[in-house]
Amino acid sequence: xxxxxxxxxxxxxxxxxxxxxxxxxxxxxxxxxxxxxxxxxxxxxxxxxxxxxxxxxxxxxxxxxxxxxxxxxxxxxxxxxxxxxxxxxxxxxxxxxxxxxxxxxxxxxxxxxxxxxxxxxxxxxxxxxxxxxxxxxxxxxxxxxxxxxxxxxxxxxxxxxxxxxxxxxxxxxxxxxxxxxxxxxxxxxxxxxxxxxxxxxxxxxxxxxxxxxxxxxxxxxxxxxxxxxxxxxxxxxxxxxxxxxxxxxxxxxxxxxxxxxxxxxxxxxxxxxxxxxxxxxxxxxxxxxxxxxxxxxxxxxxxxxxxxxxxxxxxxxxxxxxxxxxxxxxxxxxxxxxxxxxxxxxxxxxxxxxxxxxxxxxxxxxxxxxxxxxxxxxxxxxxxxxxx
Numbered sequence: 001x002x003x004x005x006x007x008x009x010x011x012x013x014x015x016x017x018x019x020x021x022x023x024x025x026x027x028x029x030x031x032x033x034x035x036x037x038x039x040x041x042x043x044x045x046x047x048x049x050x051x052x053x054x055x056x057x058x059x060x061x062x063x064x065x066x067x068x069x070x071x072x073x074x075x076x077x078x079x080x081x082x083x084x085x086x087x088x089x090x091x092x093x094x095x096x097x098x099x100x101x102x103x104x105x106x107x108x109x110x111x112x113x114x115x116x117x118x119x120x121x122x123x124x125x126x127x128x129x130x131x132x133x134x135x136x137x138x139x140x141x142x143x144x145x146x147x148x149x150x151x152x153x154x155x156x157x158x159x160x161x162x163x164x165x166x167x168x169x170x171x172x173x174x175x176x177x178x179x180x181x182x183x184x185x186x187x188x189x190x191x192x193x194x195x196x197x198x199x200x201x202x203x204x205x206x207x208x209x210x211x212x213x214x215x216x217x218x219x220x221x222x223x224x225x226x227x228x229x230x231x232x233x234x235x236x237x238x239x240x241x242x243x244x245x246x247x248x249x250x251x252x253x254x255x256x257x258x259x260x261x262x263x264x265x266x267x268x269x270x271x272x273x274x275x276x277x278x279x280x281x282x283x284x285x286x287x288x289x290x291x292x293x294x295x296x297x298x299x300x301x302x303x304x305x306x307x308x309x310x311x312x313x314x315x316x317x318x319x320x321x322x323x324x325x326x327x328x329x330x331x332x333x334x335x336x337x338x339x340x341x342x343x344x345x346x347x348x349x350x351x352x353x354x355x356x357x358x359x360x361x362x363x364x365x366x367x368x369x370x371x372x373x374x375x376x377x378x379x380x381x382x383x384x385x386x387x388x
Contacts, residue, residue, distance in 0.1 A: 172325025
C-alpha cells in the first residue's frame, strides 16, 4: 500500500557545463544556496544529508563528511550513496526511511560532480588487464556489446534510437540549464551519419561528461507545511535491485533489474503503464531508454523499436520522455546524473516546466542506472514514482 506522509518539498539544479574548473563542493554550495533561496528555508532546519559519490572525488573516502563542512551543516543522519546514477532516487528512499525512524526531520539529497574538470575514479574491484578484453574502454564499449546482443535476439531499427535522441534534443532546446553546445536541433540524417564509437553504438547514442549539481528537500508533509513550503510531490513507490541475476554466469545481458522492479514499483503505486503521465528514465545511452520501455511494460520484450516509433514522446505527447533533454542532450554531470532526471520530474510536477511544461503532470516515473560491468547488464537499477 502506498504511503503519502513524506514529500519532496523543493529542488535545485545548477547549469550543466563542460570543464568548469570548479569542484564538487563548489557546485554543491551553489545548489544548496539555490535550494534555500527557492524555498525560503533557514539552513539550520537541515538535520539530514545524503551525498552521492562523485567521480571527481572518488578517491576521498570522507567526501560526505567533508561535504557537511563545506555546506556548513550538522546533520544527525548522513548517507553516502555509492550506486551511481541510482544514488539520487536511492537517497530519497533512504531519507524517507531515516525520517520515519526519527533519525532526522528534514534531509537534503545532494548530488554534485565535476568529472570533466577533475577525473579521479578508478574502478578497482578487479584487474581490468585480466578481466576485460583489450580495447574495452568503459561504458560505451560495454553498451555496444549489450546493443549487439539485443540486435542478435530481437533486431533493432536504428531510427527508433534516433527518435529518442532527436526527441530529447528538442526538449533540451527549452532547458536553460542544459549544456550550451547541445542547444541546436538534431535531425535523423545527422543522427544516422554520426560516427560509430563502439559498433553498433553511435556517438549520438551517448552522453557527454560534464559538471553540475542538484539537490532535493525530503521531509514529512506536516513539517513541510509548518515550514511554509508551498509546493510538494509525494514519493509513493520505490524499487531497487543490484547485481540482477548475479549468480548466473551466463545471464541474458538484455535482461536488466528493471524486469524485476519495474512491475513491482508500478503495482505499489497502483498504476498501470498506460497511467504513467511522464517518463524520466536514466539515459546514459539511447538503448537503455528503449529497453526500459520494455521492462516497465509499455511494450513487450523485443518490441521496443516499434513502440518507440509509433509513440509520441514529446512533452505534449502520449508519453513525455525526459522533458529536459535528459543526460544525452542536457549533458551528464558525472554521478550527479541521476538527480538530473529527478529534478526534471519535480520541476514538471511543480508546474515550472516553462515552454516544455507537460499538461496534467499528476505523476512521474523516474529511474536510475548504476555502472555496467563487462559482459553483464548494468549493476544497479532503481525506480521512483512521484505523485502530485
